[in-house]
Amino acid sequence: xxxxxxxxxxxxxxxxxxxxxxxxxxxxxxxxxxxxxxxxxxxxxxxxxxxxxxxxxxxxxxxxxxxxxxxxxxxxxxxxxxxxxxxxxxxxxxxxxxxxxxxxxxxxxxxxxxxxxxxxxxxxxxxxxxxxxxxxxxxxxxxxxxxxxxxxxxxxxxxxxxxxxxxxxxxxxxxxxx
Numbered sequence: 013x014x015x016x017x018x019x020x021x022x023x024x025x026x027x028x029x030x031x032x033x034x035x036x037x038x039x040x041x042x043x044x045x046x047x048x049x050x051x052x053x054x055x056x057x058x059x060x061x062x063x064x065x066x067x068x069x070x071x072x073x074x075x076x077x078x079x080x081x082x083x084x085x086x087x088x089x090x091x092x093x094x095x096x097x098x099x100x101x102x103x104x105x106x107x108x109x110x111x112x113x114x115x116x117x118x119x120x121x122x123x124x125x126x127x128x129x130x131x132x133x134x135x136x137x138x139x140x141x142x143x144x145x146x147x148x149x150x151x152x153x154x155x156x157x158x159x160x161x162x163x164x165x166x167x168x169x170x171x172x173x174x175x176x177x178x179x180x181x182x183x184x185x186x187x188x189x190x
Contacts, residue, residue, distance in 0.1 A: 052092055054109045054173050055116055056157035059095055064157070064174055066104045071097070098174070098188035106174035106188045115159060115171070123168045125150070128161050135161075138183050149183050 051060040058064050062076055068087070071077035077097060079087045089095045092113050098106035114120035117131035129135065132152035138160075140146040147162035147169050158176040160183060161168045172179060181187035 049116065052112045052114065053116055054095070054107060054113050054171065056154060056159070056173060058104070058173075059089070059107055059109070059113065060091060062089060062095075062097075062104065062107075064104050064107075068097075068099050068102050068104070071104070098178070098182075100178065104174075105178040106172055106182060108188075109171045109173070113171075115173075119159075119161065119168060120171055121168055123161075125161075125163050125166060125168070128163070128168060132159070132161075135159075151179065151183070153179075 049055050049060075053059065058066070060076075061074075062071060068077065068079070071089075072079050076090055077087050078090050087097050087099075089097060089107075092109075094110040094113050096108040097104055098108070109120070111120050111122065115131075119128055119131055128150055132150065135150040135152040138149035138151055140148050147164060150161045150163065152159040152161070153176050156176050157174065158179040160170075160172040160179045162170040162172070162183075172182060178187060
């Protein structure tokens with residue numbers, strides 16, 4: 013009988029520990045899902061019904077990618093139209109977004125940098141090389157995905173999301189720029 017009490021006590025303690033650990037998780041810790049976001053939200057899986065890793069051919073077939081290169085920097089999405097796609101090995105690796113598209117935290121072009129730092133306190137500061145005409149950046153990484161907020165020191169000028177390695181290459185080498 014005494015052994016059963018010990019087993020019950022241990023089970024209650026384990027359940028309590030699991031509950032406490034779960035309670036301290038943050039929204040940033042939660043895996044991003046696409047179901048709760050509207051069409052104008054750029055998240056770490058993509059935007060609307062477009063996800064990182066999708067093939068260019070699949071997106072064209074589904075009618076969500078306009079493959080014409082004469083639209084600016086490359087192919088754009090058909091909805092939202094203010095998002096441009098960057099592919100590597102025929103897979104979607106980066107998305108450049110302009111208003112009204114924003115992150116789940118409401119960050120978009122024109123957002124003050126202080127608000128970006130408050131929304132992404134873990135973001136790394138990236139400094140453009142001296143003598144270049146490039147923007148500095150804030151890199152907010154989670155796992156193999158990241159946001160890059162290019163800014164002029166005051167406000168966000170460009171918002172990019174995608175695979176973290178490609179986001180970093182974009183900043184360091186200019187991968188995926190016009």
